[in-house]
Amino acid sequence: MAPKSKVRAFNRAPKSKIPSAPSSASSKLPKPFAPAPKSLEPLLATLPKGHVYITSIDSHPADFKKKIFLVPVFMNILLLLAMFYRIRSIGPYYMKICHSLMGKKNELTMNTRKMTREAIGMEILRRTASFMVDFVIYVFVWPWPKAFFIGQAIGNPVNWRLKLGFKEREIIVRRSRRWFVQSKSLLEEGSKEQGLLFNNVGRATDPMWMSEKTGYLMLNKEWDLDWKSMVTAAKLVEKGDMKLDDYKTTILLHDDDFGWVVIETAEAGGSLKEEEGRRKIVAFKDELTVMGKESLFFRWIELVQYESSQPGGFGPEQQKKTMEKARQLFENEGIDFDKFWEKVGGMKGMPGMDEM
Structure with a gap:
């Protein structure tokens, strides 16, 4: 049995090194x-x-990411405003109840000797309902804006955007x-x-x-x-x-x-053929992303989808014609088509290109 590697104390300092596996x-x-x-x-x-x-x-x-991010920003701001309004409106009510418990009489003090059982029961139900509403808000609603604006365990999206912006x-x-x-x-x-x-x-x-x-x-x-x-x-x-x-x-x-x-991921679930195709697509897309040419990935997808839907099927001859068109797309972007595919492991296993 392989020897167990020693577990080091957790350290978030980026400069620290982790032990290599034996x-x-x-x-x-x-x-x-x-x-x-x-x-x-x-x-x-x-x-x-x-x-x-x-x-x-x-x-x-980046502009698209900004628009997407503004949606939860506004939603969480609205939640905070609604909660602030609730606190302002219900706060005095709870303070008066607390004063009553401390012996300071006010309009919310219940004189049970002069109240009927029905009146006492209704008042208890009313106060319980109010407590439950605020309990639900605190337990289930407050964590959303809290995690969004001031989350600490794994950070929070506001701090992420403030430090890195939109790229x-x-x-x-x-x-x-x-x-x-x-x-x-x-x-x-x-x-x-x-x-x-x-x-x-x-x-x-x-x-x-x-x-x-x-x-x-x-x-x-x-x-x-x-x-x-x-x-x-x-x-x-x-x-x-x-x-x-x-x-x-x-x-x-x-x-x-x-x-x-x-x-x-070529082995991580599903059939080997499906996962090999998934791995190839991921490698293909990631390589273009690093090169700043991700739009080429989507144009390639559109090309293959269009050509594969043509009458006569998508056999070897049609695939070769499609690859020639794809080659032209790559060359127009200044990318060596053959070297690129060699870098990502070739076309074998790529969905729609099984005969290449």
């Missing part, structure tokens, strides 16, 4: 897991180990919610825990789904956005400790025996 352990790491690239060490040194993380690059237009290409770091429980069985093929992991990761890294979402909209019931880590990641790039390319779609988790590992 070579003997790395050689026994089961597929589809692989040791995390050393280029990610500055970020990994800042991450708590009890979650799965997904890094990616959001290259939607054409932004680093996104998602982390798992409560569904993920760290366990040794995660590495065991066919285990229930591994199945859940691959299922959630597979949906979260679906290239079509990701292409339709800005980073902020990737927040859902399975995944949080780690605002602190996104700020840290951006600062690491600014300092030159990491490159933007290092944050291409990557799935990370920590194991006690092997340290930080990545999940190779």
Whole structure:
């Protein structure tokens, strides 16, 4: 059995280094897991180990991101205004009840000797209803604006935007919610825990789904956005400790025996053919994103969809004609078509290009 690596104290300082997994352990790491690239060490040194993380690059237009972000800003401001109004209107009512409890009589003091049982019951129900309404507001509504404006555990979106602003290409770091429980069985093929992991990761890294979402909209019931880590990641790039390319779609988790590992998505759930196609699309899109040519990805998708819908099917001959048109698109953008595909691992496995 591989020796366990020593667990170091958690340290969010970007400059600290994480221990590398022993070579003997790395050689026994089961597929589809692989040791995390050393280029990610500055970020990994800042991450708590009890979650799965997904890094990616959001290259939607900055103006579009700003419009998307303004929606929750206004919603949370409205919630705060509504809560402030509630406090102003109900505050004096509660103060008078408190004064009554302290023996200071006022119009809300109940003289039970002079009240009927029905009147007492109605007053108790009325006050209980008021207490319950405010309890629900405090427990279920207040956490939303609180997390949005002053959240501390994983940071908050307001601080993220204030520190980084809106950029054409932004680093996104998602982390798992409560569904993920760290366990040794995660590495065991066919285990229930591994199945859940691959299922959630597979949906979260679906290239079509990701292409339709800005980073902020990737927040859902399975995944949080780690605002602190996104700020840290951006600062690491600014300092030159990491490159933007290092944050291409990557799935990370920590194991006690092997340290930080990545999940190779070609194996993470679904059939091998489907997942190989997913991996190729992600690699294709991420490479264009890093080059600042993500629009070319969408034009390529449109081209393939159009050509594949033509009469006569999408056989080898039609695929070759489509590739010639795609080659022209790439050359118009100043990209060497052949070298680009060589860099992302070739066309084999790419959906719609099975015969190439």
